[in-house]
Amino acid sequence: MDIPITAPVDAQQQALMDRAVKHLVAHHSPNGTRVGWLMIASILVEAWDLYSIAFVLIFLREQFHPSPALLGLAGAGTQGGAIVGSLLGGWLSDRIGRRAIFLTTMVMFVVFALAQAFVPGMIWLVVVRLILGIPLGSDISNGYTYIMEFLPKGEREVMGNRWQFMFAVGEVFALALIAVLLAFALPHWLVWRLTLGFGAVPAAIIFALRYNLPETAIWLIRRGRFREAKQVSAQMYHDPLDFLPDQDIVIAQPRARDFFKHIWRDPIRRRATLFGWISCFAQGSEFSTFAFYIPVLFVLVGVSSVLGTDLVTMLLYMVAAISGWVGPLITPRIGQRGLSISGFGIVLVSLLVAGYAIKSGHTLILPFAAAVMLWGHYWDAENGITIASMMARPEYRGVASGVAYIFVKLPSFLAIFLFPVLFSAIGHGNATLFVAIFPLIGLLAAIFLLPEVYGYDGD
Secondary structure (H helix, E strand, O other): OOOOEOOOOOHHHHHHHHHHHHHHHOOOOOOHHHHHHHHHOHHHHHHHHHHHHHHHHHHHHHHHOOOHHHHHHHHHHHHHHHHHHHHHHHHHHHHHOHHHHHHHHHHHHHHHHHHHOOOOOHHHHHHHHHHHHHHHHHHHHHHHHHHHHHOOOOHHHHHHOOHHHHHHHHHHHHHHHHHHHHHOOOOHHHHHHHHHHOOHHHHHHHHHHHOOOOOOHHHHHHOOOHHHHHHHHHHHOOOOOOOOOOOOEOOOOOOHHHHHHHHHHOHHHHHHHHHHHHHHHHHHHHHHHHHOOHHHHHHHOOOOOHHHHHHHHHHHHHHHHHHHHHHHHHHHHHHHHHHHHHHHHHHHHHHHHHHHHHHHOOOOHHHHHHHHHHHHHHHHOOOHHHHHHHHOOHHHHHHHHHHHHHHHHHHHHHHHHHHHHHHHHHOHHHHHHHHOHHHHHHHHHHHHOOOOOOOOOOO
16 A cells, blocks of 8 residues: 655645646536535425424424523524534534535434424423534535535536525425425424424435435545545546546645635635625525514414415415526526625515515515515525635635535524514514615625626636
8 A cells, every 4th residue: 555645745746736626627527416416405404494493483382382582592493503513514524524524414414303303392402403403504514515626617606506496495395294284183293293303304315315425526636635536536527637646645634714814815705705704694684584484473463374374485485496596597697796786685675565564564465575585585695605615725615615604504593593582572563674684784795895706716
């Protein structure tokens, strides 16, 4: 067995690694699209969890009579865990590899998703959901590394932006299951347990489909593991990278803190990454306040019955799925900047209309305002993580994706946890108008901060 070279990387070796990475980024892998969809598919699992708990909060309140704070913490539990998981999973992805992380996270999600169905009370539900969020956040930050490293520039931005489409699909599936369970007149305590526990099923399917995926060739190249990289490249790209040597080299482990220095040195990377963080924060806040509580809000303002609300909400997310599909398709035409400006602008106007509808008692306007809001949201939410991930070099890409996802999950956790209290304190209408602050922030950032980065090659 050959012993890897342990001398510092010289200029020639660095040039070879750069050449190999840019070569792969510029070429389409016959397997790249499949890999992209398998990574984006994990969003379906998150969407199932997020929206199923949003709908069954009514049943949890009915059975356990928790305080608003405890009810909010149950809803926000996975968001809190995902804050830890995003950064931890991204950091580990850069250090030990992408494949080890996605295998571990899916197994953990299956176990703890099932555990939700058997908890004896609210405190245990909160604990399980906090733990459940860790693999959820880890998988998202890791999944974006696969997308950015298996698809060429131009295609990877489109695939990365599809996460909102998959999010809507997961929500529609969750709502469809709830509708079926309600139609069979099952007791509400059984409905919420089955709904939360069933999230393990898509996670298990995704694990099985991903199991044989190899490590990314780009990560192997940046770690100096040339022999494995050439094997993966031959398998996934039909290109053995003959110009790379057959001798591995040992490269120092990337340090997470170097990521921030790397981003800050280049003005394009800096501005685009800052926008990605702001966009993630704004879209996470707007969704986790208004859209997350659409089922609760509809019932409270008298739009429909529980089953009727479920069906109306399912129709809304079918509209959102169409928006999530259209957004990536038009990205090559209008760019990432145009997509963000359009999305945040639509959300801002629709939230103002929704707040007026609630305050004035015109509740029939609310479903239409919600549909328009979701259409815009599924555009403005599509590219924050995509932009942050593609701005980073492969050595720091896991951390870059994880940090960006924290800016989604932290406001999501705080908003879901605290919004019931805000509802009670200032009323539904005023709370909805308050949420309009977030798309306004995103809109201003898109106009004044974001450079056009579609097709950017920073690897």
